[in-house]
Structures are given as structure tokens and as C-alpha cells.
């Protein structure tokens with residue numbers, strides 16, 4: 296099959312793995328920098344052009360859209376979808392996953408366990424918002440942060456009030472969330488491909504840090520999920536309509552709660568921690584799905 300990995304840099308670990316493993320499996324795989332693609336929006340004949348070359352004969356694309364390239368990256372993925380190319384993750388699913396509030400609303404609709412979360416536009420109701428999430432300590436998040444940047448733990452009600460006011464003063468969109476203290480700086484990353492959790496790891500925050508992101512110095516170990524955690528991860532991925540995703544779960548007193556579902560989950564941490572060839576699982580999924588034909592997402 297002819298497959299493109301949509302990524303800005305072929306040297307990134309995840310991109311490099313996908314290129315290598317895909318080729319090993321006999322596919323023609325290339326890295327396409329979606330930020331350098333351009334497109335024509337004409338009736339009946341949508342095309343994506345890269346380095347002067349129309350990309351007309353691809354069977355599938357694996358989007359690896361970075362947080363800062365979401366808007367344009369999703370437009371490129373959408374164009375491929377219009378062309379009938381199988382996108383491992385569709386443009387709509389990717390853009391939904393980038394908005395933490397929208398994601399939580401989708402997950403809530405499916406009855407998936409979530410930390411109690413509040414959201415408001417004005418600072419008039421801060422007091423109520425804080426009460427709603429069971430008071431301080433609580434977590435404040437920028438709606439579009441990633442890698443732990445923009446996630447703040449406010450230990451006291453006073454700190455919470457000033458951080459919320461400061462963010463709102465900067466016109467930043469934030470959500471306020473119950474702090475799951477019992478998780479003790481640990482979270483679970485479940486890597487879901489199709490309808491299966493193919494690998495899972497536990498991440499422990501560094502020292503007295505509460506964010507367990509590997510980018511924030513967290514360390515990872517392989518774990519086996521409970522059946523409830525496994526089904527939560529699969530349901531979350533399905534609700535978001537993502538075929539490849541990293542579902543982040545906290546172990547709370549009221550069962551597993553989903554924090555977020557990532558649409559371009561990194562391969563380095565999960566493959567090195569678990570020894571699972573995750574890149575191969577992604578290609579196995581493409582091989583079976585592309586045979587069945589493309590089911591288009593709505594544009």
C-alpha cells in the first residue's frame with residue numbers, strides 16, 4: 296500500500312518508527328510535511344499538492360499533527376478525506392481532541408468517568424465554580440495545553456481565585472477540575488489501536504511534581520490494566536472516534552477517570568516501556584481497515 300505519515304519532521308522518534316516499520320511490512324511509506332502541502336478547493340476534484348507533486352495515489356494517511364499545527368493540519372487531513380483516502384484519525388476527531396472542554400463534553404455524553412469539571416466565561420461566578428469541583432486543592436487547565444504546560448495545581452481557595460482571574464484577564468480559556476489527590480502523581484496511558492488497548496504504562500511524576508507527563512520528568516513502568524480501566528479506555532477512544540489514541544486515566548476513589556484522549560500519542564515512551572511494537576499494530580490496523588474500504592467522517 297502507499298501510505299503517508301503526515302509529520303513536520305521525519306527524524307522524530309514516532310515518525311521514524313512509522314516509516315521504518317511500514318517499509319518493513321512491504322508498504323511504500325513517505326513522510327509528508329503537512330505544513331508545506333497546498334490544496335485546491337474545486338468541485339469534484341480535490342487534490343493535495345506537496346513539493347509541486349499532486350498526491351493522488353495514496354491508500355492511507357497517518358496524521359501526526361502537532362498542537363501548533365492543528366488548524367492547517369486538520370484542513371490537509373480533511374482534503375485527503377474528500378479524496379477518499381483512509382485517514383487513521385479523521386480531521387474532525389483530531390480537532391475535537393485538541394479542545395479539552397469539547398472532549399470532556401463528548402466523553403460525558405457517553406457516560407465515561409471524568410474528574411468533576413467546571414467551565415465559565417466570566418469571573419463573576421468563580422466562587423460557585425470552585426465549590427462545584429469540591430473546593431481547593433483543585434486543578435486549572437488551559438483548554439489547549441499539552442505536555443503538562445498550562446496545567447496548574449492551586450492548593451488553596453485564594454490561590455485558585457487569583458490564578459483563575461489572571462488567566463481570564465489574559466483572555467485564556469480554562470477549565471477548573473477536581474484534583475484527584477489519591478492518584479498521587481500517577482496516571483495511566485492506555486494506547487488504543489482500533490478497538491484494542493495494545494499497550495499500557497503507568498507514569499509517575501518526578502519528586503513533588505503532580506503532573507506525570509514524561510516531558511515534565513515523569514518516569515514510566517509497564518502495567519496491566521484492570522478490566523474496568525481497559526473498557527474505559529476503549530469506550531473513550533470510540534466516543535472520540537479516534538482509531539489511534541493515547542487515553543490518559545487517573546485512578547480515583549470513584550473508579551477510573553479519563554483526563555484526556557490524545558490523537559497523536561508518542562511512540563517512544565510506550566514502546567520503550569512496554570516492549571510492544573506499537574507502530575506495527577498501527578499498520579496491522581490500516582491493512583485490515585483499508586481492505587474494508589473507507590468509511591468517511593463528515594466534513
Ligand code: ADP
Nearest residue numbers: 410434440441442443444472473474475506507
Ligand atoms: P496535558 O494535555 O498538558 O498533558 P493533562 O490534562 O493530561 O494535560 O494533565 C497533565 C498531567 O497533570 C496529567 O498527566 C496528570 O498527571 C496531572 N493531572 C491533570 N489533571 C489532574 C487532576 N484533575 N487530578 C490530578 N492530577 C491531574
Ligand code: MG
Nearest residue numbers: 442443543555
Ligand atoms: Mg496529558
